[in-house]
Amino acid sequence: MKRHLLAAATAAVAALALSACGTTEPAADAKDTKTSEAVTLTDASGAEVKLDGPATKVVGTEWNVVESLLTLGVEPTGVADVKGYQLWNTSVPLEGEPKDIGTRGEPSMDTVAALAPDLIVATTDLPEAAVKQLRDIAPVLQVRSADGAGQVDQMLENVDLIAKATGTEDKAEQVREQFDAKLAEGRKALEEAGLAGEGIAFADGYVTSNQVSVRPYTATSLIGEVNTGLGLKNTWEVKGDESYGLGATDVEGLTKLPEDTHFAYIGNEGDENATPFAEGGILKDNAVWKSLPFVESGDVHRLDDGIWMFGGPGSMEAYVDAVVEALTKK
Known part of the structure; x- marks a missing residue:
């Protein structure tokens, strides 16, 4: 059910989507709370994710996590389907010139590996086989893309988790307040x-x-x-x-x-x-x-x-x- 979720809109559509008090621009400074201390997190899959310090070189395999990174002031090094993001998400535009790592459902492992990221942020929608391969390249932090029992809470929890991994907790708090x-x-x-x-x-x-x-x-x-x-x-x-x-x-x-x-x-x-x-x-x-x-x-x-x-x-x-x-x- 995913042309809009994994491309633009499903042919069967059936199958399977605001500013300082509205600002939709990325944070001005991604390093608001960064330290050199090691970071240990538990992601949405239940996996323990260990980082030597807040991640700065980050790859995003789904547009919602890319948006979260940008909102927190972190310019991703690699992004899945760059052209698609630029077409469907202009509210939070891409900064810099991130490397296109392939499709959201099938990221290129060679491309991701060549980027040597500190962290890969993915969702629980990504096939487990792909996640396993990515974990051989760098730490992978998975977030849950959606939860019908509480979508807004899930969205904000994802921002908080990514903020902890990137040392941008102060900005995450501002994002909550703005929303x-x-x-x-x-x-x-x-x-x-x-x-x-x-x-x-x-x-x-x-x-x-x-x-x-x-x-x-x-x-x-x-x-x-x-x-x-x-x-x-x-x-x-x-x-x-x-x-x-x-x-x-x-x-x-x-x-x-x-x-x-x-x-x-x-x-x-x-x-x-x-x-x-x-x-x-x-x-x-x-x-x-x-x-x-x-x-x-x-x-x-x-x-x-x-x-x-x-x-x-x-x-x-x-x-x-x-x-x-x-x-x-x-």
């Missing part, structure tokens, strides 16, 4: 606009052989949790998967949404198959789509490109700004 402030700011803005409790359905979609697949982000997705934190009501009735809270439906399935739903999505100009809901797109002549109440009323909101729906605090702060602006501009 909480941004969420509170967005909630207040919606309340003042009389939008508290409004229904929202966020989705992404993908076109394959002229067929549109829709992927709902349910209340247990990361974006779903952020919407709840903003005081909005998630109107999807489909069930999401246990980890990511993502569901599966099609255009016909959209007819089950309440009439007063605000429909929001993120597309990408760099991938024409990933924006089926856009004006003038493949659905422009689709009778079902055109008859949907939220389409007829103009409550379809395309949010800014480049907000990674499975990212970290920077991406979610950008999402808060985008969705609040979209809902309050009427």
